[in-house]
Amino acid sequence: MRVVHYLNQFFGGIGGEEHADTEPQVHDEPVGPGRLLGQVLGENAQVVRTIVCGDNYATENMEALTALVLEQTKDAQADIFVAGPCFEAGRYGVAAAGLCVAVSSELDIPVVTGMAQENPGVDLHRQTLYIVDSGKAASAMREVLTKMSDMAHKLASGQDMGAPAEEGYIARGILKDTFVEQTAAQRLVAMLDAKVKGEEFESELPAPSFPEIPAPAPVADMSKARVAIITDGGLVPKGNPDNISAWAATNWGSYDIAGKDGLQGDDYEVSHRGYDTRYVEQDPDRLVPVDVLRELEESNVIGELHSQFISTSGLVNPIANSRRLGREIAAQLKESEVDAVILTST
Amino acid sequence: MEKAGIPVCHVTSVVPVAKMVGSNRIVQGQGIVHVMGDADLPAEEEKELRRKTVLQAIEALKNEAATP
Structure with a gap:
């Protein structure tokens, strides 16, 4: 399995915010977390190409970056496209998710990315993508890459994807019909019973959540x-x-x-x-x-x-x-x- | 809007919904069918009422939002 990997300038080892304008660079080898990704993917897969790009460049030149990534991914004969993980990095997440959508629709190969629930990339593209829930801490890199690797193998082999909680991806808001043993009434009573006893239970239809947005400062004049x-x-x-x-x-x-x-x-x-x-x-x-x-x-x-x-x-x-x-x-x-x-x- | 840093005053007659979705500055409107008016009032009084509501919104934008 041939993998093309997208990273921002920080994870690509170029530098922090001062290098956010970096234009895309193409390497025919794994870079930074890509090396670990190569390891967890196992023997049958390798990262054949890495594209590294500054977050500001990506935000301001999304069209040009998308065209380059499509061309490079196609040229590398990739079987799968991986972006990130991006954790909480907003510009990185938006770019990674956008590129995944483009690669998936244009090249028709599976794509995987990972980010925190709060990342704006999730809001934008959760419905179309399997986004591994990376949490916020970049220290969980190995664990997150392992999940992403599992997902990559699963998607590449065309296996059915399970529910978000089982597979560790962020819910896409899709309802799937499944057979269950208990009727709705039985499940409802069981849930109520658990709730009354203070035990854990999982709602089948989670209520939408509205993240708190801090109030901007008042208008001075x-x-x-x-x-x-x-x-x-x-x-x-x-x-x-x-x-x-x-x-x-x-x-x-x-x-x-x-x-x-x-x-x-x-x-x-x-x-x-x-x-x-x-x-x-x-x-x-x-x-x-x-x-x-x-x-x-x-x-x-x-x-x-x-x-x-x-x-x-x-x-x-x-x-x-x-x-x-x-x-x-x-x-x-x-x-x-x-x-x-x-x-x-x- | 507020994520982008532009303060908003939300004028609505359904305040609980505004609170639920996390609006930070809320002014009570006059009714669902005429947030900024009241068709039962004579035109002059209605406009005065609208002025009052708009001024409340402006006042809210001038002040720190109370924590929800």
């Missing part, structure tokens, strides 16, 4: 701040130009309000189909308060109302999807130098 309005209430211009769907919306829109003293019902409609939208359609300021914020801009309570409002439809949306929309919107508002956001939710 609102009279100088650029404020944007976002809504998940689905207000869109008449005709819904971006086709934002009524539920499980996969996109968002950004709509010009420059120079407007308020929003007129005739110009807008609501794509959201989860609440009685008549009141907002009568007067969109009830959802996107342009009228009041424009006045507060004129009296200099706020510095400036951002020239566009952002809208999507927040109805029965899978959390992973909502997170992606949030990331995209945040990136755009960051670029527009928005200082604060008022988010209205129906």
Whole structure:
């Protein structure tokens, strides 16, 4: 089995943050953790090529890096592509997961990566990838590589993958039908029994978890701040130009309000189909308060109302999807130098 | 948004959900069908109410978020 391995500049032995701009380097041998990976993979597998790249370079040049990795992996006649493990390193995780997705879809070979649950690479690509749960400590390198190696062998030989907890990968959010001995009622009572006794039990449908995000510092001077309005209430211009769907919306829109003293019902409609939208359609300021914020801009309570409002439809949306929309919107508002956001939710 | 460092004030009438998902600054809205208004009020009073709600949001953005 021929393995191509991706590493960042730190694990690739080039250096720390000061070398994060390093352009991709290709070695026809294992590097750093790749040597250990070679050992745990056993005799029938070898790391034939390693690609090392700086985290900043990867983040800023993902397209070029992806093209290079695809070319090098193909050229090495790889049977499997391994990236990381990345532990908590965010840029590394995002690059590793992105490369795994590209290799898997373009070259159709199995891919394996490893990272901590909290790594943003997990949020982005957990549904498509088998990501070994590496934990946060890089000192567990051997243990993590062993798990990744086991997974590589399993995927390469086309064996069925077991449940996340058994195999040590991060849940992909996929429900599989299986035969069980006990009915749902019996399992439920057993779970309740364990809960009452304070014993351990495992829910079959884990509730989604929302990681705590520390509050950003307050805005020191609102009279100088650029404020944007976002809504998940689905207000869109008449005709819904971006086709934002009524539920499980996969996109968002950004709509010009420059120079407007308020929003007129005739110009807008609501794509959201989860609440009685008549009141907002009568007067969109009830959802996107342009009228009041424009006045507060004129009296200099706020510095400036951002020239566009952002809208999507927040109805029965899978959390992973909502997170992606949030990331995209945040990136755009960051670029527009928005200082604060008022988010209205129906 | 807040992961990117932009402070957000979440105006919603369903505060428990905002708390559950981890919003750090929350202002109670007027109702699901008109977060920023109240169709039962005369236009002037409704706008005044909206101004009050928006000012609360601005106030929240000016201050440290209380730990949830």
